[in-house]
Amino acid sequence: EAQVTQNPRYLITVTGKKLTVTCSQNMNHEYMSWYRQDPGLGLRQIYYSMNVEVTDKGDVPEGYKVSRKEKRNFPLILESPSPNQTSLYFCASSFQGPNSNQPQHFGDGTRLSIL
Amino acid sequence: AQSVTQPDIHITVSEGASLELRCNYSYGATPYLFWYVQSPGQGLQLLLKYFSGDTLVQGIKGFEAEFKRSQSSFNLRKPSVHWSDAAEYFCAVGARQGGKLIFGQGTELSVKP
Numbered sequence: 001e002a003q004v005t006q007n008p009r010y011l012i013t014v015t016g017k018k019l020t021v022t023c024s025q026n027m028n029h030e031y032m033s034w035y036r037q038d039p040g041l042g043l044r045q046i047y048y049s050m051n052v053e054v055t056d057k058g059d060v061p062e063g064y065k066v067s068r069k070e071k072r073n074f075p076l077i078l079e080s081p082s083p084n085q086t087s088l089y090f091c092a093s094s095f096q097g098p099n100s101n102q103p104q105h106f107g108d109g110t111r112l113s114i115l
Numbered sequence: 116a117q118s119v120t121q122p123d124i125h126i127t128v129s130e131g132a133s134l135e136l137r138c139n140y141s142y143g144a145t146p147y148l149f150w151y152v153q154s155p156g157q158g159l160q161l162l163l164k165y166f167s168g169d170t171l172v173q174g175i176k177g178f179e180a181e182f183k184r185s186q187s188s189f190n191l192r193k194p195s196v197h198w199s200d201a202a203e204y205f206c207a208v209g210a211r212q213g214g215k216l217i218f219g220q221g222t223e224l225s226v227k228p
């Protein structure tokens with residue numbers, strides 16, 4: 001089954017404790033992206049990757065890191081999480097970016113709470 | 116600055132009634148335009164997109180949207196709403212090249228029986 005898998009789905013942690021949210025897709029997609037969703041703000045793009053070893057900042061990259069060492073995986077790293085990063089996070093992938101004829105596939109989301 | 120505005124935070128319609136969700140954008144060039152739907156506890160699903168050509172685009176689940184360049188709008192419509200359409204709807208714009216995508220704040224749709 002074609003899917004984007006995020007782990008963990010839920011996480012409660014404390015300020016400053018490094019964490020990684022993994023994202024994996026099994027569709028051989030070149031493009032992957034991370035978003036955060038906050039009430040009243042919609043989704044905001046954090047980082048995206050057009051292909052392996054190519055990553056670019058979205059609108060809200062501060063406090064986040066990503067890497068794209070292989071096509072299927074695109075982990076989101078919070079080196080020193082802070083309470084303002086408490087949010088619902090979505091990973092997405094598609095063949096050639098959001099502006100191609102193929103739709104983005106979204107994961108089920110990861111709810112992070114940082115105390 | 117590039118932005119997307121969905122003026123209505125929450126809309127309630129009766130089942131069977133027509134629906135229109137508004138979306139306005141600010142962009143330097145003609146962007147690609149999208150509508151996504153998010154059911155409770157779910158990820159996002161693409162309803163429809165506009166790239167070029169006919170300004171009235173058809174999507175899944177009976178939705179359509181009309182691109183109006185002069186008004187910088189891309190409103191979503193459905194002639195008869197079903198209870199299962201209750202969800203949050205997001206308008207988004209993207210550049211014709213590259214990977215950036217900008218979402219609106221979302222409109223939550225409730226459907227009365």
